[in-house]
Amino acid sequence: MFEKNTILPFTSSWFFLYMLGTILLFWFVKFVGAKKIKFSWLVAFTSLLYLVLLFPKPLQFIGILIYYYLVYYLFGRKLKYTKLLLPVILLALPMIFMKVIGILPENLGEKGAGHMAATIFQIAGLSYLTFKVIQFYIDEKDKGYRISILNFFNFTSFVPTLLIGPIDRYNRFTTNVENGFEQMNLSSFSNGFDGFLKGILYKFIIGEAIRRLILSHLVDDGSLIYHLAYMYTYLMYLFFDFAGYCLLAIGFGNFIGIDVPYNFDEPFLAVNPKEFWKKWHKTLGDWLNDYFFKPIFKELTTKQVFKSIQRQNIALFLTFTLMGFWNGITVYYVASGMLFGLYSVIHNYYFYLCQKNKRDVVFGTMNPKLIRLISIFIMFNATAFAIYIFSGKLI
Amino acid sequence: MNWKKLIRNTLIYFLLIMGYIFIYIIDVESYFYKKQDVESKSKVNFIYQQF
Numbered sequence: 001m002f003e004k005n006t007i008l009p010f011t012s013s014w015f016f017l018y019m020l021g022t023i024l025l026f027w028f029v030k031f032v033g034a035k036k037i038k039f040s041w042l043v044a045f046t047s048l049l050y051l052v053l054l055f056p057k058p059l060q061f062i063g064i065l066i067y068y069y070l071v072y073y074l075f076g077r078k079l080k081y082t083k084l085l086l087p088v089i090l091l092a093l094p095m096i097f098m099k100v101i102g103i104l105p106e107n108l109g110e111k112g113a114g115h116m117a118a119t120i121f122q123i124a125g126l127s128y129l130t131f132k133v134i135q136f137y138i139d140e141k142d143k144g145y146r147i148s149i150l151n152f153f154n155f156t157s158f159v160p161t162l163l164i165g166p167i168d169r170y171n172r173f174t175t176n177v178e179n180g181f182e183q184m185n186l187s188s189f190s191n192g193f194d195g196f197l198k199g200i201l202y203k204f205i206i207g208e209a210i211r212r213l214i215l216s217h218l219v220d221d222g223s224l225i226y227h228l229a230y231m232y233t234y235l236m237y238l239f240f241d242f243a244g245y246c247l248l249a250i251g252f253g254n255f256i257g258i259d260v261p262y263n264f265d266e267p268f269l270a271v272n273p274k275e276f277w278k279k280w281h282k283t284l285g286d287w288l289n290d291y292f293f294k295p296i297f298k299e300l301t302t303k304q305v306f307k308s309i310q311r312q313n314i315a316l317f318l319t320f321t322l323m324g325f326w327n328g329i330t331v332y333y334v335a336s337g338m339l340f341g342l343y344s345v346i347h348n349y350y351f352y353l354c355q356k357n358k359r360d361v362v363f364g365t366m367n368p369k370l371i372r373l374i375s376i377f378i379m380f381n382a383t384a385f386a387i388y389i390f391s392g393k394l395i
Numbered sequence: 396m397n398w399k400k401l402i403r404n405t406l407i408y409f410l411l412i413m414g415y416i417f418i419y420i421i422d423v424e425s426y427f428y429k430k431q432d433v434e435s436k437s438k439v440n441f442i443y444q445q446f
């Protein structure tokens with residue numbers, strides 16, 4: 001049964017119906033009215049249609065977009081404010097409210113101010129939206145803040161990536177949209193079909209099979225076997241569900257000629273944390289690196305505090321701790337983020353010692369293939385443990 | 396002919412069709428487990444809401 005404004009991307013057959021309609025509309029316009037209708041307007045129209053008909057809390061979402069654009073317009077264009085900290089804090093504020101509301105006592109949300117705040121700020125996809133607008137604001141600093149409302153709307157409201165990414169970059173996305181109907185060809189359609197099928201397989205067949213047949217039926221008897229079984233099963237489930245979702249987003253984008261960056265690339269074959277974040281939720285890893293790690297490291301370097309290796313490790317640890325807070329202000333999210341930070345610090349220090357001593361300080365002269373296998377094994381299990389913490393089962 | 400792609404696509408289609416039949420039509424879960432203690436919704440859906 002169709003219920004208006006209750007449908008998140010890729011979670012209902014109504015969404016897939018909307019997706020089919022959008023793809024048909026784009027291809028129809030490409031062949032019939034490409035000279036009369038601009039590609040960017042078509043992107044905006046289909047996004048608006050989704051927001052108005054299907055997306056939960058459309059008014060709040062549009063209200064938040066207006067707020068973001070006002071911050072951008074006021075600080076970037078009108079005041080020509082050169083510092084970044086204040087505008088970035090203002091852009092992050094709705095997300096911070098959302099996270100804080102999430103930890104307030106449940107009865108506070110039933111009436112009054114708590115309820116109102118939850119109604120306004122608890123919007124699906126707000127965290128990803130925040131990442132996009134912060135990136136957008138920082139990158140536009142050197143370009144004079146000349147972005148139109150249409151381009152802003154298209155970037156922030158692009159339906160396939162609206163809910164959980166992948167986190168796209170404004171320049172890449174806009175170039176894609178500007179190329180418009182030219183990018184829609186048999187090759188992009190074929191790529192879309194590939195991504196879409198693989199996404200369906202990952203999310204709705206493999207992920208769902210793991211959840212229904214194993215994860216939901218593990219009996220918590222407190223034994224080590226239970227915890228280990230849950231740890232590995234949850235990791236697999238999370239991977240197939242999330243990677244499947246991202247593949248569906250990539251597929252949808254490609255169907256209408258818009259590339260969406262990939263997010264997962266054989267993450268369980270990573271040999272160290274650095275490589276892992278290039279393979280698991282890559283766009284988040286890249287975002288954290290560009291907009292958090294590098295500025296912190298630069299700041300520490302400017303102030304000449306600590307040695308270089310210490311500066312790197314502090315910046316790494318803070319970056320992953322932030323990632324934990326971004327997931328949610330709960331002990332298990334933050335602990336999971338910190339654990340990932342610790343992994344990165346350990347690896348970074350190991351790498352530093354290897355360079356300093358001009359030899360592998362752990363594996364010595366062991367066969368490189370064997371080192372690789374051992375590294376994959378360690379990284380896989382370390383990841384499983386951190387994701388297990390993330391699942392909230394342990395803490 | 397790109398054999399690698401052909402094999403990959405055949406495998407994907409096979410798994411899709413078989414998975415759909417076993418999970419959604421036959422509902423193989425009900426054969427394995429007598430008690431219907433299935434969680435009402437996906438944990439990851441909850442996480443989606445959170446983000």
